[in-house]
Amino acid sequence: MNSSTEHDDAAAFTAYQESFAEAHGYLNFASYGPPSRTVRERVAHLLEIAGDGGADASETLHGEDLRAREAFAQLSGFPLENVGLTGSTSLGLFQVAFGLTGGSVLVSAGEFPANTYPWLRTSTAGRVRADLVGAPGTLLTPDVVARGLTDDTVAVSVSAVDFRTGYRADLPGIREAIGPDRLLVVDGIQAFGVADLEWTQADVLIAGAQKWVRAGWGVAAIAASPRAIERIDPLLTGWTGVTDSRRYDGEEHPPLPGAERFSISNLSPYATGAFAEALTLIESVGVPAIEGIVATHAQGLIEQLDAAGIQVLSPRERADSAGIVVAGIPGRAAEAHAALAEAAISTTLHGEDRIRFSVHATTRSEVFGEAATVLAPFA
Structure with a gap:
């Protein structure tokens, strides 16, 4: 890959990341992924077309x-x-x-x-x-x-x-x-x-x-x-x-x-x-580029959970990572989930023993250490 192509790819990925503005502690993409600014703008544009009620509005919308x-x-x-x-x-x-x-x-x-x-x-x-x-x-x-x-x-x-x-x-x-x-x-x-x-x-x-x-x-x-x-x-x-x-x-x-x-x-x-x-x-930007960043983030979160003594129940292999990292907290998952929410970190509670994290390419890596710090007392 030449330097021009690398520059174009980097610029495209920067534009991709800048299209999103989810909360810093959002780690719940397996439940719902906050839409980008471009998606919101498109919907607003379509609503404008519908609101104007032009002769070709229906054809354009559909x-x-x-x-x-x-x-x-x-x-x-x-x-x-x-x-x-x-x-x-x-x-x-x-x-x-x-x-x-x-x-x-x-x-x-x-x-x-x-x-x-x-x-x-x-x-x-x-x-x-x-x-x-x-x-x-x-x-x-x-x-x-x-x-x-x-x-x-x-x-x-x-x-x-x-x-x-x-x-x-x-x-x-x-x-x-x-x-x-x-x-x-x-x-x-x-x-x-x-x-x-x-x-x-x-x-x-x-x-x-x-x-x-x-x-x-x-x-x-x-x-x-x-x-x-x-x-x-x-x-x-x-x-x-x-x-x-x-x-x-x-x-x-x-x-x-x-x-x-x-x-x-x-x-x-x-x-x-x-x-x-x-x-x-x-x-x-291409799915492989998104997948690569997601895998890196998942590994980073796993490392932080390991350091905090929290059991990881999801696949550890980078090749198997699909953005989901599951923490095992036997008997205290609900309490830990509430503590994460208090720290403005969004996750999914699965039963009494598991919390599911899910990261995306736009996730900020600093939140992994913050989440691990919240969970450390539950190790």
Whole structure:
């Protein structure tokens, strides 16, 4: 890399970091990522357009859908025609779950509930059977997947990053374990935009906007392979997901040929505009650059917790870091969590024994020592 390129990259990353202004002690990106200034400005601009009520306002506002789809396609590696939008990660998983029929779907009982309830509900409805394996804390490794497969397993559903520990799923390993004929459904919300994964190993990738992408609530992207589009019935497709959607003739229209068939109704252009802007901002520096800083920050936090005598329960390997660092504080986690909040440090309390930290590329490293100092008395 020449000096000019290095300078351009450094300038782009500086501009990226300066777009954000979250509180100094914010360490909770796995729950919600505060949007950037550029995202807020885009939403304000779209509201101005809506408020003016010009003749082309509706067309302009809903043009944000295409911007979001294009940016997601660029970052995920899926072709544009295989990328659609839906209201949330949970809604997308429900659409996939109720679109399958016959056989069973393998999913870990330790998943975040958004990736278990769709399968439980479709199982109750008699469309596919949910095979829940393991227990809370069980990681869906390729070996666990291989042992859980049966002759009637038609799909495996997994989170790209485990919400409880930060463990990254081995998507190529799982793909190899399940073979070419079963579908691999990936909940990408804890990883997309911050982890450089092989997304096209998935047959279905769903990722909401509000966490690491930092675009707020109200929209998710859903990308699907041709095989998935062929096998998933568009049972929960609405009027915006069919051909000739503005021909109101009282007839049922066929679903659109690509992933746009997962549309149920018009989405908020403020949500899709925020999504498009946030994805474009990520693209301006590249996921690998963001991932590298996040990994460095996670290691820095782990070192501070080690020095304070606090048990670390998440993966320590830099290659496995996805921004999540979990501190084990047996029996006193609630008290420690309250102490962190008193010090203006935002984290997530998990039960009686665990506190989850999650760092981003814009996190200030000084806060790691501050957090460790607060937790030291609980060691």
